[in-house]
Amino acid sequence: xAAPIESEGRDIVGAVLKACTLLEHFDAARPTWSLxxxxxxxxxxKTTVHRLMTTLIHAxxxxxxxxxxxxxxxxxxxxxxAALVQVDIRAAARPYMESLAETFGDTAYLMVPAEEGAVCxxxxxxxxxxxxAGINIGSVMPYHAAAGPIVMLAFSNTLRERWFRxxxxxxxxxxxxxxxxxxxxxxxxxxxxxxxxNSDYLQGVAAVAAPILGRDGxxxxxxxxxxxxxxxxxxALTDKIERVRDAAARLTRxxxxxxxxxxPVRA
Numbered sequence: 128x129a130a131p132i133e134s135e136g137r138d139i140v141g142a143v144l145k146a147c148t149l150l151e152h153f154d155a156a157r158p159t160w161s162l163x164x165x166x167x168x169x170x171x172x173k174t175t176v177h178r179l180m181t182t183l184i185h186a187x188x189x190x191x192x193x194x195x196x197x198x199x200x201x202x203x204x205x206x207x208x209a210a211l212v213q214v215d216i217r218a219a220a221r222p223y224m225e226s227l228a229e230t231f232g233d234t235a236y237l238m239v240p241a242e243e244g245a246v247c248x249x250x251x252x253x254x255x256x257x258x259x260a261g262i263n264i265g266s267v268m269p270y271h272a273a274a275g276p277i278v279m280l281a282f283s284n285t286l287r288e289r290w291f292r293x294x295x296x297x298x299x300x301x302x303x304x305x306x307x308x309x310x311x312x313x314x315x316x317x318x319x320x321x322x323x324x325n326s327d328y329l330q331g332v333a334a335v336a337a338p339i340l341g342r343d344g345x346x347x348x349x350x351x352x353x354x355x356x357x358x359x360x361x362x363a364l365t366d367k368i369e370r371v372r373d374a375a376a377r378l379t380r381x382x383x384x385x386x387x388x389x390x391p392v393r394a
Contacts, residue, residue, distance in 0.1 A: 145171065146179045150188070150199065159196040216339060216348050217249050219381045223350065223374035228253035231367055233354035236262065236336075238275040240286055240346065244268050245276035248348075255354055262353070268328070271295050271309055272302050274336035275351040278322040281313040282338040282346035301327040321372050323364070325356055333359035335367045337375030342383045350375050 152160060152168055162180070166173045180197050183189040190200045217237060224235035232255035238245040244267040262268065270280040270290045280286050295304040303309040316322045321337045336351030352367060359367065 142179065145175065146183060149176065149179055150183070153197075153199050159192055159198045161196045165197065216378065216382060220249065220339075220348070220350055220374075220378055221251075223378065224249065224251045227350075227352050227370060227374065230370065231255075231352060231354070231358075231363075233352040233358065233367075234262075236275055236334075236351045236353065237348060238268070238279065238351070239348045240279050240283065241267065242289075244270060245273075245279055245349070247275075253352075253354070255358070262329075269296065269298075271304070272298050272324070273328040274322040274324040274334035274353070275349040277313070277324065278316055278336040278338045278349045278351075279346040281316040281322065282340060282344070285345070287313065298328050299326050299330050301325065303327065321368055321375075323359070323368070325359070331356055335359065335364070335371045337372045339375050339378045339382050347382050348378070350378060 149165060149169055149171075152165060160168070162173065162177060165180070166176045169176060171179075180189060184191065184197075188200055190198050192198055216239070220237045224237060227233070228235045228251045232253035234253055234255075235251045236247055237249040238247050240246075247262060247264055247266045247268070250262070250264050262273075268276045270276045270286060280290060291306055295306070295309070296302070297304050303312055321335060323333070323335050325333045332353055333356040334351050334353035336349045338346040339348040339350060341347040350371060352371060
């Protein structure tokens with residue numbers, strides 16, 4: 128049983144919790160509710176339910192049906208779809224990450240786009256001794272450095288437009304901070320279908336990444352492997368590019384079958 132609102136401190140907004148409770152009543156089995164039925168089911172005062180639902184309508188989260196009942200509006204579906212993409216992509220990508228980490232010994236990563244940068248939502252370490260510090264599950268990385276973020280920037284015009292409005296920080300001497308040079312690099316990445324980084328985010332660390340694309344051809348995620356720069360040369364690099372691209376292509380078919388993702392969310 129949930130603790131009383133008062134026990135959670137001043138950071139808790141009771142009206143928001145009540146509104147969320149009302150939204151939890153909507154599901155596939157019962158997509159619409161009348162005011163009377165929602166009042167009965169929630170156990171709240173009828174006036175409170177009416178005021179909360181009117182507020183949700185004003186916010187665009189709830190609509191009214193022709194007969195005056197309530198139904199959830201599109202923004203809730205968009206948020207749910209964005210979450211579903213992340214959950215399903217992570218589950219689908221796990222076997223490929225395991226295969227990449229086991230085959231090459233490098234660390235495999237799965238990243239998704241967010242407003243403040245690329246978010247690492249899964250990571251699997253290989254048997255090589257290098258552990259890439261600073262890139263963990265939940266880490267938010269800049270789009271203009273490292274293979275995983277860069278490949279998503281290359282395959283999203285929306286992300287590119289937003290990111291170019293910022294000052295591009297240098298993390299090493301190899302970080303591309305000139306907009307023209309970065310644009311040329313992104314165009315090449317898009318044409319090739321993959322990205323290779325070498326000490327542009329962390330000194331001595333290289334990576335290979337490929338985009339996981341949604342139905343509109345925009346990156347919804349990236350899969351990558353990273354490790355010591357000396358392990359990303361010659362035939363070894365060619366093999367890694369081929370395997371990462373193949374994994375991304377297979378995961379793209381999964382992503383194309385999922386609901387359309389909402390725009391990048393705030394990290």
